Amino acid sequence: MPVVEHGKKKPSVTLKRVVARAAARFGLLPWLSDAYLFLKSNGMRSQRSLAYSPALPPPSLRFSSAGTSDPEWFVQSGRQAYQCLTAAVGRHLVRTAPRAVLDFGCGCGRVLRHASQDSGTRHVGVDWNRRAIRCCRKLLPFADFFHGSLLPPLHEDLGRFDLIYAFSVFTHLPLEAQKAWAREFAAHLEIGGLLILSTHGDAFAEDLSESESTLYRGGKVVIREPIAAGTNVCAAFHPGDSLLQVMPAGLRKVEFIQQGALGNPPQDLWVLVRDR
Ligand SMILES: C[S@@+](CC[C@H](N)C(=O)[O-])C[C@H]1O[C@@H](n2cnc3c(N)ncnc32)[C@H](O)[C@@H]1O
Structure with a gap:
């Protein structure tokens, strides 16, 4: 959720890239990015003043998902x-209740923890951050x-879903990764199943640099720090209908609400249906 690094050139940018590449090679990028952003936000100081509840994830994981470690x-x-x-x-699912739901990029379960546990629905969470899982x-x-x-691909035994959602995930992926995941979601959705996503849109326009703003106003998806793909250091901004560029045939938009992704402010909400 948080958008932290700006595209401005700083003396440490090259060093950061070298470190990011090395961490990516050893699978340590999610951990490194979380630690870096958490410490930069003075997370350690706020952590000391928080009452730690064992029922909640630790502050650094809450920070990674919610952009703040505030438990409330x-x-x-x-x-x-x-x-x-x-x-x-x-509003959109033909079935009354989904039989199987995938929370893609579930983080430490900020959203999934509110699912009803006795509805008979199968709930699955996937994330590439081992600590969060x-x-x-x-x-x-x-x-x-x-x-x-x-x-x-997704884990091969996952099967099919009536609902796949990814809150604050395409907001941190480069275009090629978004396309690849959209195709994978289509393959794992039942016909009539829903894909629900959130993106950074016009509400973030003022945060863009001049060159990013030119791209954005031209209808192009802006990707910041693609080297850190999948972490909160990488940020994607989707103008207008540009999310549809990454969607395969068979996934059709049924709803778009500007700043409609409540609980992920001020992100936009997208609802797509698999219709073939
Ligand atoms: C800002 S957090 C949001 C977490 C959760 N969706 C929420 O709303 O609380 C983004 C999450 O997406 C995960 N993520 C990003 N790219 C991913 C990928 N390609 N595969 C799996 N998880 C990914 C990150 O590890 C992180 O946990």
Whole structure:
């Protein structure tokens, strides 16, 4: 969720890239990015003043998902995001309740923890951050969690879903990765199933640099720090209908609400349906 690094050239940029590449090679990029952003936000200082609840993920994981380690915001924003999700499902899913749901890029379960545990729905979470997945397995035993990779495929036994959602995930992926995942989601959605995503849109326009702004106004998706793909250091901004550029045939937009991704403010909300 947080958009931290700007495209401005700083003396340390080359060093950061070297470190990011080395960390990516050894699978340590999610951990390194979380630690870097958390420490930069003075997370250690705020952590000391927080009452730690064992029912919640640790502050650094809350920060990674919610952009702040504030426990109240973690719970409230997650609940709001889940309510926003169920409202969209109510508006568009033909079946009354989804049989199987995938939270892609689930982080430490900020949204999934609000799912009803006795609805008979199968809940699955996937994230490429091992620490987040370990935490979810410990705290949310009613769901299945899988450690994934930056690029598809999904774990082969996952099966099909009536609903796949990814809040604040395409906001941190380069275009090619977005395209690859959109194709993979289409392959794992039942006909009539929904894909629900959030993106950074016009509400972030003022944060863009001049060159980014030119691209954005020209209808191009802006990708900042693609080297850090899949971490909060990388940021993607989608103007207008540009998200549809990454969608394969068979996934059709049924709803777009500017700043409608409640619980992930001020991101835009997209609902797509697999119709063939
Ligand atoms: C800003 S956090 C949002 C977490 C959660 N969706 C939420 O709303 O609380 C983005 C999450 O997406 C995960 N992520 C990013 N790219 C991914 C990928 N290609 N595969 C799996 N997880 C990914 C990150 O590890 C991180 O946990």
